[in-house]
Structures are given as C-alpha cells and as structure tokens.
Amino acid sequence: MVDLYSPTPTDGYGTPTSALQTATENLIASHILPAGTGLQPELQKRFHFEFLLRNLRQGFPERYVSQDASQPWLIYWTLHGFSIFGAGLDDLTKKRSIETLLALQHPEGGFSGGPGQAAHLLPTYAAVCAFAVVGRPGEGGGWESINRKKLYEFFMSLKQPDGSFLVSHHGEVDVRGVYCLLAVATLLNILTPELLSGVPGFLASCQTYEGGFGNASFPGWAFETGPSNTYDPSAPRPPLGEAHGGYTFCATASWVILRSFIDLYHAPASPPTSISLPPAPRINTGALLRWCAQMQGLPIELGGFKGRTNKLVDGCYSWWVGGCFVLVEALLGVGAHHESPIEETAGEEAGHKAWDDVDDSLFNRKALQEYILLPGQHPAGGLRDKPPKGADAYHTLYCAAGLSAAQHRVVPSEPRKNAIISAWDAEQARAKDDTGLRTTSDAERAQLDALRRETFAHALSWTEEEGTALYVGGAGNRVNATHPLFNLTVTHTELMMAYFYGQTLPPRAAPPHAKK
Amino acid sequence: MSDLLADDSEWADVVPIRQYENVNPVAPIFYTEEYKDATDYFRAVVKSGETSPRVLKLTEKIIRMNPAHYTAWQHRYKTLVALKSDLEEELRLMDDLAKQFMKTYQVWHHRRLLLTAINSVDAAVLELEFLRDVLDVDTKNYHTWSYRQWILAHFNNETRLWARERAYLEDLLEADVRNNSAWHHRFFVVYASGIRLGDEDREQVRRRELSFAKEKIALAPNNPSAWNYLRGVLEFTKTPFVELASFVEPYTAVQPPSASEEVVDLDNPLPTESAQLPCVAALEFMADAYEKQGGDATAKAVEIWKSLANERDVMRKKYWEYRIRDAL
Numbered sequence: 001m002v003d004l005y006s007p008t009p010t011d012g013y014g015t016p017t018s019a020l021q022t023a024t025e026n027l028i029a030s031h032i033l034p035a036g037t038g039l040q041p042e043l044q045k046r047f048h049f050e051f052l053l054r055n056l057r058q059g060f061p062e063r064y065v066s067q068d069a070s071q072p073w074l075i076y077w078t079l080h081g082f083s084i085f086g087a088g089l090d091d092l093t094k095k096r097s098i099e100t101l102l103a104l105q106h107p108e109g110g111f112s113g114g115p116g117q118a119a120h121l122l123p124t125y126a127a128v129c130a131f132a133v134v135g136r137p138g139e140g141g142g143w144e145s146i147n148r149k150k151l152y153e154f155f156m157s158l159k160q161p162d163g164s165f166l167v168s169h170h171g172e173v174d175v176r177g178v179y180c181l182l183a184v185a186t187l188l189n190i191l192t193p194e195l196l197s198g199v200p201g202f203l204a205s206c207q208t209y210e211g212g213f214g215n216a217s218f219p220g221w222a223f224e225t226g227p228s229n230t231y232d233p234s235a236p237r238p239p240l241g242e243a244h245g246g247y248t249f250c251a252t253a254s255w256v257i258l259r260s261f262i263d264l265y266h267a268p269a270s271p272p273t274s275i276s277l278p279p280a281p282r283i284n285t286g287a288l289l290r291w292c293a294q295m296q297g298l299p300i301e302l303g304g305f306k307g308r309t310n311k312l313v314d315g316c317y318s319w320w321v322g323g324c325f326v327l328v329e330a331l332l333g334v335g336a337h338h339e340s341p342i343e344e345t346a347g348e349e350a351g352h353k354a355w356d357d358v359d360d361s362l363f364n365r366k367a368l369q370e371y372i373l374l375p376g377q378h379p380a381g382g383l384r385d386k387p388p389k390g391a392d393a394y395h396t397l398y399c400a401a402g403l404s405a406a407q408h409r410v411v412p413s414e415p416r417k418n419a420i421i422s423a424w425d426a427e428q429a430r431a432k433d434d435t436g437l438r439t440t441s442d443a444e445r446a447q448l449d450a451l452r453r454e455t456f457a458h459a460l461s462w463t464e465e466e467g468t469a470l471y472v473g474g475a476g477n478r479v480n481a482t483h484p485l486f487n488l489t490v491t492h493t494e495l496m497m498a499y500f501y502g503q504t505l506p507p508r509a510a511p512p513h514a515k516k
Numbered sequence: 517m518s519d520l521l522a523d524d525s526e527w528a529d530v531v532p533i534r535q536y537e538n539v540n541p542v543a544p545i546f547y548t549e550e551y552k553d554a555t556d557y558f559r560a561v562v563k564s565g566e567t568s569p570r571v572l573k574l575t576e577k578i579i580r581m582n583p584a585h586y587t588a589w590q591h592r593y594k595t596l597v598a599l600k601s602d603l604e605e606e607l608r609l610m611d612d613l614a615k616q617f618m619k620t621y622q623v624w625h626h627r628r629l630l631l632t633a634i635n636s637v638d639a640a641v642l643e644l645e646f647l648r649d650v651l652d653v654d655t656k657n658y659h660t661w662s663y664r665q666w667i668l669a670h671f672n673n674e675t676r677l678w679a680r681e682r683a684y685l686e687d688l689l690e691a692d693v694r695n696n697s698a699w700h701h702r703f704f705v706v707y708a709s710g711i712r713l714g715d716e717d718r719e720q721v722r723r724r725e726l727s728f729a730k731e732k733i734a735l736a737p738n739n740p741s742a743w744n745y746l747r748g749v750l751e752f753t754k755t756p757f758v759e760l761a762s763f764v765e766p767y768t769a770v771q772p773p774s775a776s777e778e779v780v781d782l783d784n785p786l787p788t789e790s791a792q793l794p795c796v797a798a799l800e801f802m803a804d805a806y807e808k809q810g811g812d813a814t815a816k817a818v819e820i821w822k823s824l825a826n827e828r829d830v831m832r833k834k835y836w837e838y839r840i841r842d843a844l
Contacts, residue, residue: 004830012790013736016655017694059544065551069585074543096542103539115535116559117587170590172625209703209748215662218669218709238669238708241662242700293835294740303831309696309740311656334838362834 005029005300017310024312025300027387031374032302041373043403043477044381045085048396051381052081055393056093064393069113072104072126077397079133083489084400084479094134098142101127101134109150119154120168125180128187132492137499148434148500152190155181161229162205162219162237163198173216175206179250182257183486186459187493189429189500191451192437196261203251203258204281205237210309211287212243212295213251243291245307245320252327253485255283260454264447285331289362292328295321296363302374303367304386305402314385315376315395318368318402319487325363326405326484330412334360359468361409368406369472372399401482408481409468410490417461419506424453428502456501459485460494463508520553526570532556533563554578555585562591567598576609583617589626596630603630604639611646618650624659628666640671648684655688656697665704674713681705693732696741703745707752722753727783730763734785737767743797747804757805764805767791767798796829807843814843 007025010018033039055078060067067074075097082089089097104111104127110119111127128146135142158165158181160173167177178199185191205217221235241247266280295306297313304313305321359365375387376399382391383399426449439445464481471477483493498505521527534556535541547555554577561571575592578585596606607630614623631639647664651657668677682705688698706712706725715721729746733739750757763784766773772787780786787793799820806817818840825836 009738009792011736011738011792012788013693015692015694015736017692018736056543059546062546062548064545065547065582066584068545068547068551068555068582069587071541071545074545078543093542096540099539100536100541100543103536103541113586116533116562117585118590120586168586168590170593170629171586172621172628174621208700209708209752210700210744215658218666220670220672221710236708236710238665238704240665240669241658242697244658289835289838293832296831298831308656309744310694311696359834362838364831364834367831 005032006298007300008298020312021310024386025298028302028304028313028375029300031387032300033374040473041370041477042473043373043479044377047379047381048081048085048377048383048400049087051391051396052078052085052087052393060393067393069117069120070123070126071114072101072111072123072130074393075100076126076130076133077393079130080482080488081393081397081400083133083492084397084404084482086480089134095140097130097134098140101130102142102145105145105147106154107150109147109152109154118168120171121155121158121165121177121180122167124151125184128184129486129488132187132486132488132496136495143496143499146188148188148190149436151184151188152192152195152435155185155190155195159195160219161198161223161225161231162217163200163202164216164219175203175213175215175247175250175254178203179254182254186257186455187486187496187500189432189452189456189497190435191261191455192435192448193261193265193451194437195435196258196265199254200258200262200266200281203254204283206239206247206251207283207288208239208243210243211284211289211291212245212248214239214241214243215247216240242308245295245305245317245324248288248291249320249324249327251283252288252324252331256327256330257455257459257485260451260458264451264454285328289328289332292321292324293363296367297371299367302371303364304371304376305368312386313371315372315383315402316385316398318372318376319398319405322363322368322402323405323484323487325361326409326411329360329362334362359409359470365406365470366472369403369470369477372403372406373473373477400479401487404479404482405484407469407471407477407479409465410462410481410484411465412458412461413463414461415509416463417457419509420457420460420503421453423504423506424457425503426453429453429456432500432502452501456497456503460497460505462490464490519550521557521574522553527557530557530560530564533559535559548581551578551581554581558588558591562587567591567595569599571595572599572601579613579622583613583620583623586622589622593626593629597633603634606630607634607639607643614646615650615653618654618657618660621659624663628663631667632670637671637673637676640667640673641676643667644677651688655692655695658697661697661701665701665709668705669709678705678712689732693736694739694741696744699741699745703748707749718753722749722755725749726755726760730760730783730785733767734787737787737791737793737795737798740797743801747801757801757808761802761805764798764801767793767795768802769793794828796824799824799828803839807839817843 008021033041060074079097103115104123106112106119108119111124112119113123131142137143160166164173165177165181167174185195202217206213208214217237217239219237222232222237224230262280265277267277297304297306301313304315305317306313307317376383378384378391383396384391385395429452439448462483480489482488483490486493494505554574558574558578561574572592572595575588578588596603607627610627614627617623631643644664644667647660650660671677685698685702688695706721726749729742729749732742733746766786771793772789772791803817803820806813821836821840825833
C-alpha cells in the first residue's frame with residue numbers, strides 16, 4: 001500500500017533538482033496537521049487585513065522600490081485583496097486611489113508604472129482593474145476620465161504582424177501583455193476585429209510540447225517584414241520559453257476571451273457567411289489540461305501548485321494554475337452549470353463525501369486550500385510563496401485568489417448568457433463605442449455588434465455554481481468569489497462592463513431549487 | 517559627499533520633477549533619498565527628451581537601484597542610439613548587471629535590442645557564451661533560456677550557433693537530468709525550430725531522440741521532464757504510443773527486474789535496481805497507449821486510471837476520473 005505522504009521518489013539518482021525538492025518537501029511537510037486531533041486550519045483574516053491596511057495607509061517599505069515601475073499593481077493587489085477578504089473601502093481611500101490611478105494615465109494613452117513613466121500593458125491592466133474596485137460612473141468616479149480612444153490607439157501602436165503585442169514602445173513581446181490588453185479591451189468595450197486579428201494564431205504558437213504555454217514565440221520565419229509583408233503558414237513558429245504557470249493562465253484566459261472572435265471571424269463561421277475567412281487556429285486542450293493537473297504537488301507538498309515541471313510549489317500558482325482549471329474546463333465543455341440541487345450535509349465526513357460526488361472540478365480543491373491555509377499563511381500576516389519566506393503584496397493577492405478559486409466554482413452559465421443576450425441593447429452599445437473604428441458595410445457592422453454582444457454576454461455569464469462551495473476548515477474561512485477571467489469580483493466586473501457597454505443587466509434568476 | 521544630483525553642479529540646469537503633484541498617493545513606497553533624487557531628475561529628462569552622456573550615467577544609476585524600471589532602460593537605449601555609442605561596449609558594461617539581476621525581464625530585453633542593432637553572428641556567438649556563464653549560476657533562469665532561443669532563431673546560423681547546442685544540452689542533462697529548461701531547449705533545437713543541418717534524415721533523428729529519452733528515463737524513471745519529452749517526440753513524429761509499450765511496461769511493474777533476469781536490450785533500457793516502481797508516468801503512458809488503441813484496450817486504460825485515482829496518484833484523482841468519463 002502506498003503511503004499517502006511519500007516523498008517524491010528519487011530513484012537512487014540524486015541531482016540538484018531532486019535535492020532542492022526534498023529539502024522543500026521537508027520544510028512544507030512540517031505544516032501538515034496531525035491526523036485525529038480534530039484541528040482545522042484557520043484563515044487569519046484579521047492578520048491579513050492588517051497586513052493590507054498597513055500597506056495601504058503607511059505605505060510600502062523601502063525594498064518595494066523594485067516595484068516602483070509597478071505602482072498600479074501594488075494598488076490593485078491591495079484593493080482587490082480587500083475585496084476577496086470581504087472588506088469594504090472608505091470613501092476617502094477610494095478618492096485617493098482614483099486620484100493616484102489617474103496620475104498614472106499616460107497622455108498618449110494607456111497607464112504607466114508610475115507618473116512620468118512610459119505607458120505599458122501590464123500596469124494598464126492593473127490600473128483598470130483597480131478602477132473596477134474603487135471607481136464608478138459620474139464625476140469623481142474615475143471611469144469617465146479613462147481615455148479609451150487614446151488607449152485604443154496605444155494598443156494598436158503596439159500590434160505586431162504575428163498577432164502579438166509589444167508590452168510598451170520598444171518593449172518585449174509577452175503573453176502576459178496579450179492577456180492584459182484583452183482583459184482591458186473587454187472590460188472597457190474597445191474590442192475590434194483589427195485589434196484582435198492574428199491574436200489567436202499567436203497564442204496557439206506559444207503552446208509547448210508539454211501542453212502549457214511559454215512566454216512568446218519566434219515570428220521571424222513565418223512573418224517576413226520588409227517591403228512586402230509576407231506570411232508563410234508552413235514556416236516554424238517555435239515557442240520561446242518552457243511551459244510556465246503565469247503564461248499558461250494568460251494564454252488560456254486570453255483564449256477564452258477570444259472564443260467569440262474566433263467563432264465569428266474564422267471558418268467555419270457561425271452563422272455561415274460568404275466572406276472568405278481564415279481557418280480557426282486551435283490549441284490542444286487535452287494537453288493543456290494534463291499539464292495543469294501535473295502541476296499540482298504531492299500530498300507531502302500539501303497539494304500546492306508548481307509553475308513548471310520539476311520546479312518547486314509556490315503559493316502564487318494557486319491562482320495562475322489553480323485558477324486556470326475552470327477556464328480549461330469551459331474550453332473542454334465540461335463542468336457546465338448544474339441545474340440539479342445539491343444537498344448540504346452536517347458532518348464533515350459526510351459533507352465531503354456528498355460534495356465529492358457532485359464536484360466536477362478537475363483538480364484537488366481541498367488540498368490546494370490546505371496548502372494556502374497551512375504553509376501559505378505567514379504568522380505575522382499576509383500570504384506567501386512558501387515557508388520560510390516572508391509575505392508580500394503579490395503573493396497575498398494570488399494566494400487569496402487561489403483560495404477563492406478552490407472554494408468557489410465559478411463557471412459559465414448558458415441560461416445567464418442567453419438572458420443577457422435577450423436584454424442586449426445594440427444601440428446603447430454602439431453609442432458607447434470610442435474606438436473610432438469605421439465599418440464599411442452593414443454586414444461588417446453586424447459582425448462587430450455580434451462580437452461585442454457575444455463577448456459581453458460570455459464574460460458576464462460566469463456564475464458561482466449553486467451548492468458547490470467547499471470551505472476547508474469551515475465557513476469561517478470563506479473568502480469572496482473572484483471572476484476567473486479578470487480576477488475581480490463578479491459584482492465589480494458587472495458594474496464596470498455594464499457601464500462601458502451601455503447595458504442594463506437582467507436580474508439574476510433565483511436558484512431553481514432552494515437549499516434545504 | 518552627496519550622491520544627489522541636486523547637489524551636482526553638472527545637473528544645475530535641470531529642474532527635477534516630483535513624482536506626484538497635488539496628489540496624496542495611496543500606498544506610497546518609501547524611497548531612499550538617492551532614488552527619489554535620481555528619478556526626479558529622470559522625469560525631467562524624459563520630458564525634455566534629452567539624450568546625452570549624462571543621461572547614460574543617470575539611467576545606469578537608476579537601473580542599478582531598480583533594474584525593473586523599464587522606462588529608464590528604454591530611454592537608455594534611445595540615448596545609446598542617439599549618441600551612436602559602441603553597443604558592444606554597452607553589452608560588456610551590462611554583463612555584471614545581467615548577472616546580478618538575472619531574474620529581471622529588462623536586463624535581457626536590453627541585450628536583445630543591442631544584439632539586434634549590432635546584427636552580427638560574432639556578437640551572437642559571444643552572447644551564447646555569456647549565457648552559459650549565467651546558466652551556470654541559475655540553470656533554469658526563464659528569461660535567459662527564452663533569450664537564448666531567440667538568439668538561435670534570429671541569427672539562424674547552423675555552423676556557428678546551432679551546431680553546439682545539443683552537446684551543451686547533453687552536458688546539462690548529465691549534470692541534472694531533471695532540468696526541464698534543458699529538455700525544453702532540446703525540443704526547441706531538434707524539432708520546434710525546423711530541421712538542423714545534419715538532421716535531414718528524420719527517421720534517424722526520431723530514433724536518436726527516442727533512444728535519448730529512454731536512456732534518461734532508465735536513469736531516473738520518476739522524472740516528468742523525460743517522460744514529457746518522450747511524449748512530445750511521439751506526438752510530433754506521429755508515432756503511436758503503443759510502439760513503446762515494450763520499453764514502458766517494465767516501469768509499471770512493482771519492482772525492478774533482478775540483475776540476472778533480463779537479457780540486455782539496448783533499445784529498451786530497463787529500470788535499475790534503485791528505481792522506485794511502479795512509476796506513475798509509466799502507468800499513465802500505458803493507459804494513454806491503450807486509450808489510443810481503443811476497442812477492448814479501453815477497459816485496460818480505465819483499470820490503470822482507477823488505480824492511479826485510488827492508490828498511485830491520488831492527488832490527481834479528479835483528473836484520472838475525468839479521463840475515465842471521457843473515454844467511456
């Protein structure tokens with residue numbers, strides 16, 4: 001019989017990798033709760049609030065100078081961290097946050113890492129998401145001060161022939177940049193076919209033989225730039241960099257966001273069209289799922305996630321890989337919204353058993369929660385990579401988001417999507433268009449409207465599945481659900497998108513069966 | 517002696533720009549005086565668009581304090597170009613910085629811009645050498661490997677650049693057969709980026725790569741990197757998984773064969789005495805081979821997935837159960 005907590009086998013052939021792995025297992029395993037004591041892991045919410053609050057009120061210590069070009073990130077990690085932990089923000093904090101964020105908007109479009117710095121896709125995502133948490137329509141709310149026209153022009157100025165985007169002028173190409181751009185364009189209603197053209201092909205070229213995604217791909221053989229821009233579909237477009245958790249999340253979330261665009265603008269088209277369309281690029285979703293599953297650590301590592309094969313578990317991958325599963329499941333067409341009721345039972349054992357029967361998740365949710373709650377929490381507040389490391393703002397957010405993803409199953413709901421489509425007001429959406437894009441025919445206009453409607457409806461169809469929440473250590477450890485595509489609460493996502501698309505969302509239907 | 521530009525007469529003509537004017541920023545960072553001073557002057561320089569030798573000094577100062585300051589790097593590059601500076605000299609100046617801050621994107625992207633502008637295979641050769649030194653220290657540095665792959669592809673010189681990669685990788689895997697970055701790089705060199713000079717016989721390459729993967733699996737079977745590589749080669753070359761069944765099966769046994777038992781088959785290296793079996797990756801492989809065969813073999817796949825779910829790889833129980841559902 002296999003011992004549950006066996007260390008990773010080394011086959012009598014030690015190498016630096018296995019030595020580091022063994023040492024890490026020893027550190028992490030010491031956090032395993034002894035069996036039979038009835039001890040339950042406890043989320044020290046108060047300590048984490050205080051950690052976040054200190055950062056917010058007193059500021060960040062000197063070593064955070066390394067984040068001086070990531071100021072919107074510090075703000076987003078902190079503010080959204082509060083959202084996940086269920087804390088509201090006072091009006092003064094919101095006001096100051098909005099003012100700070102506006103100081104990061106670049107006059108030529110986009111947001112930068114700090115005032116006077118160049119605009120960059122990553123801080124742009126962080127700033128817009130922070131706006132979703134603290135902002136609102138109307139005067140002083142910040143949303144109306146986001147210059148979407150210049151933002152769109154900034155995005156287009158970064159576009160590359162192979163479908164990728166530079167992260168900033170003269171910057172690198174990177175899948176994170178693509179995700180940040182797509183998330184922002186979706187939230188702020190500035191999606192256009194010219195913006196998205198070639199992006200699916202680029203993403204697909206970043207998938208490696210392991211099934212996950214690397215940080216970019218090499219365009220030079222397939223895309224000859226010069227006097228005549230040529231494209232050779234038979235030329236290799238190798239991925240650069242091995243499959244990695246962060247890039248895999250970004251590529252997968254991007255792929256889900258692009259589904260409507262792929263369906264509308266590629267063959268086979270639905271509805272069918274006489275326009276000649278390029279074939280739809282594909283990714284290997286089976287291989288992607290396998291890679292994600294392989295990233296979860298063994299019981300001796302408390303089921304935390306790694307970011308790469310043969311590397312160590314790290315709390316932040318709780319979100320980048322743990323949070324990726326529902327996205328992959330959506331692509332596979334599995335685990336869709338259940339309509340049948342799910343019983344809640346009293347005892348922990350019975351509860352887990354019953355829950356196990358209906359849980360469609362393809363990763364070990366219980367173990368991930370244990371990783372975050374046991375080695376993941378820093379005793380002095382904040383969450384971390386792994387012991388004995390200190391807590392930091394980045395790991396605090398991504399451990400919290402990972403905990404959220406393991407507690408709550410937020411999946412696309414077909415009924416919700418259809419309700420949103422039924423309520424779609426095309427004229428209002430058109431009135432909110434700020435890209436300056438001109439369509440040359442009715443068919444083009446209709447396609448563009450469909451792109452926005454479908455993307456909007458899909459994005460806002462993600463809903464927590466009734467009765468599938470699981471709280472290791474009890475409901476006292478509950479954190480709020482977060483949207484799998486954007487890493488914002490569903491509420492914040494809805495409010496922002498409804499505003500920028502000019503839509504009024506239909507009320508959410510009551511659950512079909514009441515909980516007993 | 518003050519290190520501040522505010523006290524430096526060379527900068528007397530520039531009015532520094534504070535970061536936040538009329539804004540009480542939320543979640544501020546506690547900068548050192550030196551950093552605040554340098555970046556206040558930098559903001560002024562960005563605004564005026566100055567590209568002079570003193571800007572080179574200033575940007576170097578900033579990036580040494582914060583190597584992630586991408587605007588400082590960008591402006592530095594712009595300045596180097598405007599001054600028609602010796603870019604190879606810049607590369608050498610930046611070597612220390614790259615070694616010190618090797619986990620930062622910007623140090624690598626800067627080198628890439630320089631190498632693109634220098635545009636010589638000689639420089640690329642030197643750069644690959646430099647990267648070996650960096651990888652000596654951090655064998656899995658993500659940016660370094662990604663950059664190495666870009667150099668090889670961009671300059672695309674078979675005899676001077678590509679030719680030595682496989683031998684280099686074999687050394688790395690000799691030192692650590694579990695280095696996934698090295699395995700990935702091998703796939704990049706041999707398959708993902710086209711056909712290497714000397715690798716025109718694709719069947720010979722297929723046999724060579726499979727043989728290499730099998731040999732490494734035999735050394736330490738519980739090594740996901742080697743199995744992923746093996747699977748990658750099979751998928752890429754459209755080789756049916758079942759072709760490797762006789763190699764894989766001994767790794768699914770509950771213990772390694774005793775020394776005398778098996779005849780040595782060089783094509784199918786056996787697990788050593790110290791192999792810890794059964795190897796989960798081998799079980800998974802057989803299940804995949806059965807599933808691909810279909811028909812009656814599917815039941816055998818299901819049996820393996822059940823044993824993985826309930827006994828051998830319980831962490832991934834949900835995944836194995838999904839595989840069962842999906843196959844039936």
